[in-house]
Amino acid sequence: MELREPDVQSGRNILEVTRTLRANLRKSDRKVADVLLESPQRILNATVAETAELADVSQPTVIRFCAAIGCEGFQDLKIRLAQSLALGTPATHSAITDDDTPAAVASKIFDYTISSLDWARHALDMEQMNAAVALILKATHLEFFGFGASAIVAQDLQQKFPLFGIPCNATMDSHQQLMAASMMKPGSVAVAISNTGQTLSIVELARLAREQGAKVISIAGSTQTALFDYSDVVINVETLDNTDIFTPTTSRIAALVAADILSTLVARQLGTPHNQRLVRMKRYLSQMRRNEAF
Amino acid sequence: MELREPDVQSGRNILEVTRTLRANLRKSDRKVADVLLESPQRILNATVAETAELADVSQPTVIRFCAAIGCEGFQDLKIRLAQSLALGTPATHSAITDDDTPAAVASKIFDYTISSLDWARHALDMEQMNAAVALILKATHLEFFGFGASAIVAQDLQQKFPLFGIPCNATMDSHQQLMAASMMKPGSVAVAISNTGQTLSIVELARLAREQGAKVISIAGSTQTALFDYSDVVINVETLDNTDIFTPTTSRIAALVAADILSTLVARQLGTPHNQRLVRMKRYLSQMRRNEAF
DNA sequence: ATCAATTTGGTAATATTGCTACATTGATGA
DNA sequence: TCATCAATGTAGCAATATTACCAAATTGAT
Numbered sequence: 001m002e003l004r005e006p007d008v009q010s011g012r013n014i015l016e017v018t019r020t021l022r023a024n025l026r027k028s029d030r031k032v033a034d035v036l037l038e039s040p041q042r043i044l045n046a047t048v049a050e051t052a053e054l055a056d057v058s059q060p061t062v063i064r065f066c067a068a069i070g071c072e073g074f075q076d077l078k079i080r081l082a083q084s085l086a087l088g089t090p091a092t093h094s095a096i097t098d099d100d101t102p103a104a105v106a107s108k109i110f111d112y113t114i115s116s117l118d119w120a121r122h123a124l125d126m127e128q129m130n131a132a133v134a135l136i137l138k139a140t141h142l143e144f145f146g147f148g149a150s151a152i153v154a155q156d157l158q159q160k161f162p163l164f165g166i167p168c169n170a171t172m173d174s175h176q177q178l179m180a181a182s183m184m185k186p187g188s189v190a191v192a193i194s195n196t197g198q199t200l201s202i203v204e205l206a207r208l209a210r211e212q213g214a215k216v217i218s219i220a221g222s223t224q225t226a227l228f229d230y231s232d233v234v235i236n237v238e239t240l241d242n243t244d245i246f247t248p249t250t251s252r253i254a255a256l257v258a259a260d261i262l263s264t265l266v267a268r269q270l271g272t273p274h275n276q277r278l279v280r281m282k283r284y285l286s287q288m289r290r291n292e293a294f
Numbered sequence: 295m296e297l298r299e300p301d302v303q304s305g306r307n308i309l310e311v312t313r314t315l316r317a318n319l320r321k322s323d324r325k326v327a328d329v330l331l332e333s334p335q336r337i338l339n340a341t342v343a344e345t346a347e348l349a350d351v352s353q354p355t356v357i358r359f360c361a362a363i364g365c366e367g368f369q370d371l372k373i374r375l376a377q378s379l380a381l382g383t384p385a386t387h388s389a390i391t392d393d394d395t396p397a398a399v400a401s402k403i404f405d406y407t408i409s410s411l412d413w414a415r416h417a418l419d420m421e422q423m424n425a426a427v428a429l430i431l432k433a434t435h436l437e438f439f440g441f442g443a444s445a446i447v448a449q450d451l452q453q454k455f456p457l458f459g460i461p462c463n464a465t466m467d468s469h470q471q472l473m474a475a476s477m478m479k480p481g482s483v484a485v486a487i488s489n490t491g492q493t494l495s496i497v498e499l500a501r502l503a504r505e506q507g508a509k510v511i512s513i514a515g516s517t518q519t520a521l522f523d524y525s526d527v528v529i530n531v532e533t534l535d536n537t538d539i540f541t542p543t544t545s546r547i548a549a550l551v552a553a554d555i556l557s558t559l560v561a562r563q564l565g566t567p568h569n570q571r572l573v574r575m576k577r578y579l580s581q582m583r584r585n586e587a588f
Numbered sequence: 589a590t591c592a593a594t595t596t597g598g599t600a601a602t603a604t605t606g607c608t609a610c611a612t613t614g615a616t617g618a
Numbered sequence: 619t620c621a622t623c624a625a626t627g628t629a630g631c632a633a634t635a636t637t638a639c640c641a642a643a644t645t646g647a648t
Contacts, residue, residue, distance in 0.1 A: 028597060044373060048635055058598050063636060074635060079338060079376045086377035103420045106555045110415040113551050114408055121404040126397045148453065152446050159442065253547055257407050261400045264390065320625060342606055352627045357607060368606060
């Protein structure tokens, strides 16, 4: 699968790797590791000599450290470090503290969201995604289920899929959801969204839909969930979870991206005539935006 | 403002910068630029000599090229390039084509979303954000307005702010919105969300809210919008816009991140007692998830 | 406790790489 | 057509990274 190139996957995030290996490093190498973890940005603009001085070790030690954490040399380290930093300081480093300035908080939230998306990208299983597209293309009607943050994702999907001419629906009222699920039939497809995959009502809706002969696609944060048993396809949207109170809910954002991918793939399969309709629809919507009053 | 360090702001995304400047470059420099744009990954692992050979120019030309696009030297170029590549191939390079595999489509959508968030991060004006926090802290009641994709952002905010004990509301029905806006009064704060900032109904709601003496915070994709005239604070959530039909709507995702930042900053200001309540609330919600049936 | 054996870390030499000064060529305009 | 200036290459230099080698420290077995 193209998304899982070894070079991207293996040597991911020097800072994480360093943190992991730190304990088994030589004493002097550890000094270098500490400087790296402490002020990566500084190393990025430093030479071997400067780094050696910062860590209070000799220059060759710095080189040996590079080898120890699996880099080709100092240059290679810098390049990998640059890439790691671009994705934002990894989540473990970016806990929001009380004395962060508002700008720092903003920066950390962006970092966290971006790393989280990067994580989700690598965890995404394209086979399941393709299977979901296939199911949707054959569907006579779609139903989106989600609570809380996942309700937002359901609503987002509900805004997209009518554009493809596929009849669909998303209700937030749990009684109406229950009715909708029990009225499903072979040919219908239910999309159940739940980050935990444990939300009882959602599992119940999936079970019900399936009992009626409908297919179930679930979008969840893990494949090992209660929802799994009642799903034909599971789109896995893994995110970095963090128990910190201040941590934003990145799962909904990753799920929205998954929704983008799903809808884009469906749109492509529907081919050109449909896409032209889509263009017209987009144009119409933007006109409406300008003219519409009450 | 920490988020706008010149070195980060100015030389962002080498590939984009190179593409923009390409036309005004010296002939030989352009050769280097073309190699860079063509196979950036290759340059990343190359020396000056190798790059010179690839571009069929002399080594000093490569160095001069670095200076021409605003880099300190070749090393600096490589580091910036590494960062640019880590954020995914920039949007302009990642137009989704008909013969992309599904995996490639997924990859491009992730890339596009991540670059877009990175863009939004640098465009975010923290002074306005802080002003918004100040307004919200003094508010007696909040009202969130948004249509279409922005309705999702409104709903997201509506899920968060009650946790802070601030009475708030978000309706999607335009008549109820109209009523809500006209019932606002001094002390109320309206949050108007619109990517274009031109959506007539939203502008109208903002005007109305303000007429009643309420403060208006707008979340928009640009500061130069019709909404601006009726806003006390404008949170600018710029995204890379792209007219391609397949392009996902990243504006809503960026707006959600802005919402995360806003709510986190408010939570911090409210201080510890409130945060404890927040923890209790989170715990309660996750319990409900497990036990809740119909 | 003592002596190999092995690991670790520093010094100094070397190779590589990036950069600058200067010369040459090509282009532009009076 | 010549003078002037910009553009590009050649050659040498400076910096930077890397390797070879040796000394010190650590470990383990007798």
